[in-house]
Amino acid sequence: MLRATALILALASPAAAEIRTVQSLKSVPDTMDALEAAVEEAGATVFARVDHTAGAEAVDMDLSPSQLLIFGNPRLGTPAMQADIQTGLVLPLRVLVYEGDQGDVQVAYERVSDMFDGFGVDVTADYVAQMESALRMLADRAVE
Numbered sequence: 001m002l003r004a005t006a007l008i009l010a011l012a013s014p015a016a017a018e019i020r021t022v023q024s025l026k027s028v029p030d031t032m033d034a035l036e037a038a039v040e041e042a043g044a045t046v047f048a049r050v051d052h053t054a055g056a057e058a059v060d061m062d063l064s065p066s067q068l069l070i071f072g073n074p075r076l077g078t079p080a081m082q083a084d085i086q087t088g089l090v091l092p093l094r095v096l097v098y099e100g101d102q103g104d105v106q107v108a109y110e111r112v113s114d115m116f117d118g119f120g121v122d123v124t125a126d127y128v129a130q131m132e133s134a135l136r137m138l139a140d141r142a143v144e
Contacts, residue, residue: 017110017111017114017115017117018110018111018114019108019109019110019111020108020109020110020111020135020136020139021106021107021108022106022107022139022140022142022143023104023105023106023107023143024097024105024106024107024142024143025105025143026105026143027065027105028065028066028067028097028098028099028105029065029067031097031105031107031142031143032049032067032069032097032142034141034142034143034144035069035095035097035107035138035139035141035142036049036069038137038138038141038142039069039071039138042073042134042137042138043073044071044072044073044134045071045072045073045092046069046070046071047070047071047072047092048068048069048070049067049068049069049070050067050068050069050070051067052066052067052068052098053065053066053067064098064099064100064101065098065099065105066096066097066098066099067096067097067098068094068095068096068097069094069095069097070092070093070094071092071093071094071095072091072092072093073134076127076130076131076134077091077092077093077131079125079127080116080119080121080127080128080131083119083120083121083122083125084116084119084120084121086119087115087116087119087121090115090116090119093109093112093131093135094109094110095107095108095109095135095138095139095142096108096109097142107139107142107143109135109139111132112128112131112132112135113128113132116128
């Protein structure tokens with residue numbers, strides 16, 4: 001009985017998403033500024049820049065420097081939502097810039113095909129590959 005329950009839980013649990021990271025030699029704010037500029041230069045729309053550290057400070061808690069950029073391009077996101085409207089739960093795209101335990105600054109984002117896992121999206125579609133490529137290029141530009 002325990003084995004059967006464990007097997008059911010294992011099959012029901014979604015696969016762990018692959019998070020890709022790129023190390024930056026700049027500070028979190030400088031890396032985020034560079035990322036935001038790269039996103040805008042690429043013609044995408046920045047919807048929000050969330051300063052998680054400031055949020056923590058507002059409630060008298062400590063958090064190492066971390067900021068999240070939320071952005072998108074309807075030319076790429078709309079086809080995913082046409083395939084499955086519930087992809088709106090994971091779109092627009094998000095990139096996290098944070099300072100790790102050793103003081104290293106990382107740019108992190110989830111693989112698009114992993115984000116769409118469980119949705120009715122063909123992860124081999126051109127727009128998925130374009131999103132993957134855009135995220136890789138933007139992360140690289142942020143750390144230049």
